[in-house]
Amino acid sequence: MKGKLSGFLLVSTIFLTLSTRILAHHGSAGYDQEKVTILKGTVTDFEWSNPHGQIYFDVTDDKGAVVHWISECGPPLRLMDVGWTRRTLKPGDVVIFYLKVARNGVPRAILQKMTLADGTVLENRP
Numbered sequence: 001m002k003g004k005l006s007g008f009l010l011v012s013t014i015f016l017t018l019s020t021r022i023l024a025h026h027g028s029a030g031y032d033q034e035k036v037t038i039l040k041g042t043v044t045d046f047e048w049s050n051p052h053g054q055i056y057f058d059v060t061d062d063k064g065a066v067v068h069w070i071s072e073c074g075p076p077l078r079l080m081d082v083g084w085t086r087r088t089l090k091p092g093d094v095v096i097f098y099l100k101v102a103r104n105g106v107p108r109a110i111l112q113k114m115t116l117a118d119g120t121v122l123e124n125r126p
Helices: 002-025 077-081
Strands: 035-046 053-062 066-073 092-099 108-115 119-125
Touching: 035 066, 053 092, 066 092
Parallel strands: 066 108
Antiparallel strands: 035 053, 035 092, 053 066, 092 108, 108 119
């Protein structure tokens, strides 16, 4: 009986420890939830993957310097529900991004929606 209880407590502790790390990964506290930042950028890469996709893009700032951005978007199954495919974005595409940017000033964001060059608007489904 004692062995089973010890085993159960050990497994429970491991599970709880891992689940808090998973939740921390998906938190949005590090992003400014109060405003949406709009950036026009050129896609450099698009990862169609779980647990969420990633969009890499370059934006030229006011001084002419290129800033490399990374934006999270939803997982493939949720994005497919709103019209995305693995071929939605390709390197060289110029896109207008609507983002919740990182509070600490690094060029990282959570995508809210985007407008493609042909005028198509695609929402994000996190």
